Amino acid sequence: MTNVALFPTCIVDAVTPAVGFATARVLTRRGCEVSVAERTTCCGQPAWNAGQAAAAATVARTTLRGFEEALSHGADAIVVPAGSCTTMVRVFWAELFELVGEHDAARRARLIASKVYELSEFLRTCEPVETQPPVGEQVRYHPSCHMLRELGLRDEPIAALRGCGIDADPGPERCCGFGGLFSVKLPEVSVAMADEVLDDAVADGATEIVTADGSCLMQLATRAEKRGLPLKFRHLAVAIDDAEQR
Amino acid sequence: MTTQPIAITPRLRARTTAALGDERLGRALSNAADTFEQRRAIATAAFVDHDQVRNHARSIRADVLSRLPDLLEEFADRVIAAGGHVCWAPTASDATNYVRDVARRRGAKRVVKGKSMLSEEIALNPALEADGIEVTETDLGEWIIQVANETPSHIIVPAIHRDRGQIRDALNKVAGGDLTDVPEELAAFARAQLRAKFLEADIGITGVNFGVASTGSCVLVTNEGNGRLTSSVPPVHIALMGMERVVADWDQLDVMLALLPRSATGQAVTTYVSAMTGPRKDGERDGPDEFHLVIVDNGRSAVAGSEFAEMLSCIRCGACLNVCPVYRQIGGHAYGWVYSGPMGAVLTPLLAQREYTTANELANASSLCGACWEACPVGIPLQDMLLAQRRRNAADVRPTEEAAWNAWAATWSRTGTYWASLRTGNAVQRLLGDNLARLPGVGRWTDGRALPPAAEVSFRDAWRRGDR
């Protein structure tokens, strides 16, 4: 029995709690004992991307402690339903803490890094739930930049979807245009980038876009809504959960 | 609480918006970027181990930068031993004044140029023209934009923003109005015009792709042959080189030449790779009787001493432009100076503080997607550098913004206040906190996108009450 501590992420907490519950159910079905890493808040990425290292470290410090507590209370792994947050923790936390002179926090961040998993990455390590026959669903999988380039996760989300009978087609590896505050600093460019992703998907006959990152989902879904495009949007966890509840 | 706009980018934003409004430009950029990127993928598949070659290249550039003074010394000595002249130019005006002095001494009235971004960086053309010297760009794309009085929109294909009709229109200024828009005919016209310029030029000026220190050789890679003509036909050849563009020996050059054309255009090799060592030798029938190498600093030594030192590894291939999702939307002109795309966004604030005082804003022309780093043949962590520039900028940012971030951090570093913040307000207020959310720029989200819904009950509260 694997004990998993779920790190919801701020977007799930504030905007899309359904993703958190779907993640928990998906993990439970695979025989995990799921708890929430209670004393965590946010990974600090919004401030990090804005160049505000001190603010980012202040927040990250709390979540690092929260992870350590969860692990010391018996969690074997921390699972995150977002590629960008996983990246922040595994790839950038050590650098962040070194930058602000907190060398011990950097050491601790490196220690826990190997215990932190993005959802589809973690699912790969689980015993598969009996592979479902195709449910006749076809979705466009939008690969988020951090998943691809920092975490190197290309196949895992596709495999997770196909494992529950969803035929997932990867779209071109091109940024959705969110980029944190970039989305409002150069909003016209950000929207143009989203449009290219959306137009490509529509041109390829897609009716639904699935992605592993809540931020990409938010960017693409709200733009599609504004344009009235005939596209549905689901987070990876929700798509898997829906299929498995059938 | 007083509100001020999120400190950014009115000029950059104006330029990007203008570029976005030009649909034809957007199609040209996407087409060029996609074409080069597809070809790059095919060309790099010819390596048994592409990553190994890239790692070698990165190590080579780091090695060169770590012993740059010694390599420059060896390089200069060998150029001199081969009969060439060397000028050490700490500043842009040192370089342009040297070129002007050579021109004056030779009574030069006509200059032809191969493509050199460094020459644009130091504003060489205006300096020569002010001395009454006619300067003709000979790279086809550079000549087109010279005639059109524009700046380059892409490192490799500077006139990509013009279609054949617009190129015809530009060149008709020289032709007197007779040209068709057939590419072969436009090219033939260029050849005839520029051939005459080569033959009557007093001085030819080129850049240098790589200087090989062990033999004192300047290596130039071109497809058209204008680099060869510029460096072979006029009686004087001046080569302008950024001081970081050396390699130690031909083994290192082999690795760089294996990567440069593949990364730039997807070619295994450019049509011409020329190695020039000093002026013509006794008995040779042609070639310049004077060869000058101008080694230019112009801010590079300051970069070498900074956290951005690795930016000097850049070999100007343009791969980062071709993969950048922002560049393909806005094109080169939006970056405001000589260099564009991710490398331009990093380099411009480091080199162009005088010409472009607000260049720091370029750090915001990125969604930090990392495609540039993935594509860079010498492994420069460009997106890390853009982030580092944002940190530098944050130190200068208006106090309101920093205070807003600190308020956000204070709220979100304590679980109690974090959970409370998730319960009230709209999605933006919950995610950014009241202070950041009130900054007017944030409202731009809804110009093009719907407002994301705020959860009725936050995940944490729902979990705590037992929802599963």
Add this chain to the structure above:
Amino acid sequence: MTSVRETGDRAAFLSTIRRAIAASHGQFTRPVEPLVSPLPLVEYVAEHGTLAEQFTTALTLLGGVVRRVVDGTTLAAVVDDALGFARRDDERVRVVLSDDPDCDRLRSWLAQRDDVEVLDYDNAATVATADLGITGARGAVALTGSVVVDAAFAGGRTVSLLPPVHLVLVDAASIVAAPGDLWRAMRAPMPSNLVQITGPSRSADIELIITLGVHGPRALWVGLLT
């Protein structure tokens, strides 16, 4: 050590760099692998065929013309065809030869032909009037389909550059597998000019459409001496 051919303050220039490097962090955000020395040769995915076959395939793909030369007859044939291709009008074909040894055997034969005017290779302006330039080569590369022309052997640079058609005589035995085999063999003293030529001159500056012969030759012919 300064020279009459040196301008500017070398010592100051270099010490500025030295001070900067000494003051720098010296570390990279992501670690750099140590340099391997000497560098291993860049390895390419293996192609099929002999070096001559690979060379021919590669150059032909780029629009070059490659013809095997095994004796005087086949040599005459390729030169004949190149002359025919290069002829621009009803006047005699103007030909210029470089000083490469392989060109020697052609000199007297061409001089005897009524339809050919052999120009003296005296300067760039003369060479610019030629229809066809003929040179030898110092070497060739199979992977890329490249030939190398050396100014020390050719007597200069423009015979392979200014005329619209370039015929180069290449010894098949001089073909190496990859560019690195050529570059890594470079030693001082270097000639004033060495150029690796791969196909005809090309530009993509107009809508990415390839146009040939914008500045350099629009056609490259190779006589592969076997």
